[in-house]
Amino acid sequence: MDWFRHRDGQLYCEDVPLATIAERVGTPAYVYSARTIEHHVEAIREAFAAVDPLICYAVKANGNLGVLRVLREAGTGFDIVSVGEMHRVLMAGADPTKIVFSGVGKTASEMQSALEAGILMFNVESEEEVEILAGVAASMDRIASVAIRVNPDVDPKTHRYISTGQAETKFGVDIERGEALARVVAGTPSLRLVGVHCHIGSQITSVEPFARAVARIAELATTLRQDIDTVEWLNMGGGFGIYYKDGKAPEMSAYAEAIVPLVQATGLKLIMEPGRVIVGNAGALLTRVLLTKQSGTRRFVVVDAGMNDVLRPSLYEGYHRIWPVLGDAPPPLGDEGGFEPCHVVGPICETGDFLAKDRPLPDVGRGDLMAVMSAGAYGFVMASNYNDRCRPPEVLVRGDEMAVVRVRETLDDLVRYDRGDAPFEQVNA
Ligand SMILES: Cc1ncc(COP(=O)(O)O)c(C=O)c1O
Structure with missing residues (x-):
């Protein structure tokens, strides 16, 4: 479900025509729907209500401060992977006791x-x-x-670059090693073992x-809990897939039906770290x-957004x-069927700079405004700034209002x- 809809012959984000946004801030530009973000948080919460999960939004998916504020106001915690992300979420008013690292x-x-900020736990x-x-x-x-990130060795059947839970990936430790490591943590005075974590991949x-x-x-976690009473959390990570092509993705209730009974049987609390499913279709x-x-x-359609603006097509x-x-x-x-297949490509000097290949498109021409969905x-x-291109602005829409939550970079x-005229200094004494 999202609030990007064609009506009266043009595409809207909520109640704002995208053409108006393009006139105001130029192109390329990212546009996000606050209502869609909130809807996705609510859908997760409703489906998993029986275990009242702590939703720690994965900041890596979209770390714009305006977006983070919407999420903080919706009551989520945050999953961070760097001190940079921590800085952002704290700026957005996050409660440190809802942050996992x-x-x-x-x-x-x-x-x-x-530790100084007082976060909930380290994975x-x-x-x-x-x-x-x-x-x-x-x-x-x-x-x-501490929660121990284990590698449950499950094939998530997604692109190999975003598959993280199999035995040979760099993430986590295998289950046997994880149990031994958990016991080391439990026996270390400066650490407290609070849970077990996994994240098997993305776009599942x-x-x-x-x-x-x-x-x-x-x-x-149940085995550990038998003799380590500080264990209180199960963290299932993120990874819920979204629709990119056809408006179809599994309902949250389908996931919940399978997962909630497993969590309830442990008596532990659930953390989840969804990123894409909350913001993907909201932009x-x-x-x-x-x-x-x-x-x-x-036939090539050359547009003003390139792989430096949106990397997913080129990367995976x-x-x-x-x-x-x-x-x-x-x-x-x-x-x-009636449309001619085109390659939609950006201005970057790389053959890998494409947004779509062999894509049937209506007869578009110079100056036409296009939306790259999801x-x-x-x-x-x-x-990135590859080819010395300024990164685009980001706009947040709520109802019939818009806010430029990041401005376009300048030359x-x-x-x-750069410090092109930096003086050379003698390094060896
Ligand atoms: C540890 C961890 N948690 C959560 C996520 C979010 O995944 P997704 O955006 O697919 O929900 C990721 C993504 O890579 C991750 O590495």
Whole structure:
């Protein structure tokens, strides 16, 4: 469900025409719907109400401060993977006791900052991380709460770049090692074992991998709980898939039906770390056609957004629906027979710079405004300045109002940290 709809011959975000936003802030530009974000949080909460989960939104999906404020006001906690993300969520008013800190390579100084802030727990992924965290906490005379991230070795059947829960990925530790590590944590004075964590991957569109993963971590947590009474949380990570193509994705209730009984049987509390499912369909990227060209048998539509603005298609063949903003809604997928297949490409000097390949499109031309749909997750956060391009603005819509929650970068921003005239200094004494 989202609030991007064609009506009266043009595409709206909630009650604001996307064409108006493009006139105000130019293109390319990201646009987010606050109502869609809130709706997704509510859908998760309702489906899982029987276990009243702590929803820790995965900031990596979209860390815009305006978006984070919407989520904080909706009552979510946050899953962070760096001190940068922690800085953002605290700026957005997050309650530190609802922050979990994931990531395979946290630095000692990040651990220290998170302990100072008073976060809920660290999701710890290795023996050496336990050692480092124990040292940092002891040096601060603090006790760090820890969940062990285990690798339940479940195939989430998603793209290999976003599959994280199998035996040979860099994330977590295997279940046997996880149990031993949990016992080390429990026996370390500066650490407290509070739970077991897993995250098996992203854009997972079936229930079964989640059910298998949760069953495995539930079993481990239950074993640990028999002699470690500080264990109180099961953290199932994120990964719920969204519709990119056809408006269809599993209902939250389908996941809940499989997972809630497993959690209830443990008597433990549930944390989840959804990112994409909350913000993915809540965003679109506006772009304008710069020109069209023919090369060989191929028709190219060259737009003003490139892989530096939206990386998913180039990085992992991510599919985004792309359609003109003015005119009628696109036909259902598969009913585009009358349209010519085109490559939609950006201005970047890379063959891999494309937004869509062989995509049937109406007859678009220079200046036409297009919307790249379902771009709210892993969109702007992966944007770069490659080819010295300014990153686009971000706009948040609520009802018939819009707020520019990040302005377009300027040419000065591109050279802000360069010191081309820095004097050379003698380094060896
Ligand atoms: C530890 C962890 N939790 C949560 C997420 C969020 O995943 P998604 O956006 O698919 O829900 C990720 C994504 O990579 C992750 O690494």
